[in-house]
Amino acid sequence: MGSLSAGRDAPPTHYSFKIQSFSSLSKASIEKYTSDKFEAGDYKWKLSIYPNGNKKRNGEGHISITLALVDTSSLPAGWEVKVIFNFFIHDQFHDKYVSLTDAVGELKRFHAMKTEWGIYKFLKLENFTDPSNGYLVNDSCAFGVEVFVLKQTRKEECLSVMEAPVTYTHTWKMKSFSSLAMERYESQDFVVGDHKWRIRLYPRGNGEGKGNSISVFLTLDNSTLPPDTKLFVRFNLRTVNQMNGEHFELKDDNHFSASWLVWGSRKYMSLAKLNDPKHGFLVDDTCIIEAQVTLLGIVSPLS
Template identity: 35%
Template sequence: MATLKEKDECGDLRWGIRENPPSDYLFEVESFSLFSESGYGDIESGEFVAGGHKCEDEDYDEYMCLYLSLEDQGKEVHAIFRFFLFDQIRGNYLTLEGDVKRYDSVKYQWGVIFISLQEFKDPINGYLVNDTCVLGAEVYVVRRPVLQQRLSISNMVNVIYNYTWKLTHFSELVDDECFSDAFDIGSYKWRLYLKPNGDADNRGCNLSLYVEMMDPPDNSSDEHVKAEFKITLKDQINMKHYIKRGTNWFGPSTLHSWGWGSFIPLKNLHDRAKGFIVEDCCKFEAQITLLCKTHLKPLDS
C-alpha cells in the first residue's frame, strides 16, 4: 500500500484496491522519466466532464501529487473525487478517495500527495512499466437539493376560548352525528360534534365526542397548529363534573378532528343520580387553548 505524506488538504482519505477502471477519465503518461529530467514541472491532463462540469488533473516531482481542478470556475460545485493508479502487473488499481469539497471561483483546485516517486518507480509495484503509467479519476458531483425549506415555530400567547354547548331534547337525538355551532379561535373555525350512541366499536356502549378544525390550513401554507382541550360534561345536580383533556396538532397533513371514541360510557351518561342529563338536557363546556404553530416555507423566503 502506498504511503501518504503527512500534509494534504483533503481531510480524511480512504485507500482501496479496485479491478474496474475509473468511470470518468483515464490518463496514460508515456516516457515519464523525461518529464522530470527535462524540468517539465506539472503534468496536466486534458479536460474531462464529470457531473456536467469540466475538470482536469495534474502531478509534480518528488511525490506524485494529484489535483482535481474545475475548469468552469464561475460555478460552485460540491464534489467527491477518487484518484486511480494502475498496477500493470496485477491488473488492478490503487485508489484514493477524498471527502466532499467545494469548488468555486476562489478555490477551484483540490488535491492529495498520492505516492512517493520512490515507491511509484519501484518495479515490484507495477505502477511504472516501460516508463509508462496510467492514472485515472472519478468525480461524483453532489447535487444541490431541489427543495430547500425552513421550519419555524412560534408560541401563541393567551389564545384561549371557552364554549358552552347545550343539547336539549337529548333523548330525541337519533342522528349518527350531532354538531355544535361554529366558533372562532385565533384565525380558525372550530366546532364540537358527538355521536350519541357511539361510533364504530363504541356503538351502543359509549358516547363519542370530537373537536374539529373546520378550516385547516391548506397545503400551500403548510401551517400546523397545536391545541390543548379540556372538555367538561356538566353534572347539573352534584357539581361533580366529568372532565377529559388532550392535545393534538392540526394541519394539512393531519386529521382535522380529534377526540374520544369512548368519551363516557352510556350507562354512566344516563344514570340520573350522576346529573349529566336533567330534564332531557345535556351540557358540555369546552376550553380550547392554542399553544403554538409551525410554518414550513421556502428557504429563500
C-alpha cells in the first residue's frame, strides 16, 4: 500500500457507497461486494470491494478495491478506453475523503482483454479497523471513486525537414507609388517548392497600420497546398534601400497552412520613414519590395 493523502472535504465526483454492518461481509464469507452500475465519461462502471483482500492478487490482510468497465458489448471492435481514476475511503472522524497519493494521476487502459483495474493493497485491515482512524465507525464505512476518461483529441504531426532547403527571392518594383489608389495590391505569383506565393501590399496601411504605415505580407496560394499540410517557412520581407544598401527587413520563421495563409505586419514601415528622401526607400516615386522565401520543411499528420 502507498501513502494516504491528507484527505479533502469534497466527496468523490462520480460514485460513492456506504456499507453498514461491514463485519457481516466477512462473517458471510463474501469475497467481494460489487456496486450497482454508474456512469462516468459516457461509459458504465462498477466498483468492487474485497473486505478481506483479493487473495488471487496477493491482497490478503488488506482492503482491495477495483474498478470494472461494463456493458462493453456495444463498443466497436478493437476498442480501448484510457482512464485516470482515483479511489477514496471516508474518514468519518474528520469528514475527509482519503485516497492513495501514490496512485493519483496514473493512466490505465481498459480493453477487451483487461476490463478491470484495481489496488489490491489499498488499505491494511489493521489500519482500516483501528477506531482512531475513523474509517470504520459503528461497523459502517464508505468508499468512492472518480473516473476521468481521456478523449482522443490530440493531434499528431510529423515535420519533414528539407535536406536541401529551397530558397527564392522575388523582387517587386512599384513605380508611381504615390499614385497608388487601391487599398490593396499583390505581386505576380512566384514559386517556391511547388507552391505559389505573392507579396501583398497596403500602400496606406491596414488595420492598426491604416493611415500611418505601409502593411506588407507574404501570402500562400491555398490551391497549391496539399490537404492537411503545413509549410514551415523562413521568410524575409525586405524594402530595398536604393541609396546605400541599408535595407529595411522583417524576418520570421513560421507555419503556413490552410487556416493561416498570410504572415507579415500591418505596421511594417511608417509612412513617414518611407516618404523621407534621406532613407532611400522611395526614389523617383519607386518602391522596391523583395520577398526571400526558404521552404524549411513540410508538416503533415501522422497516419
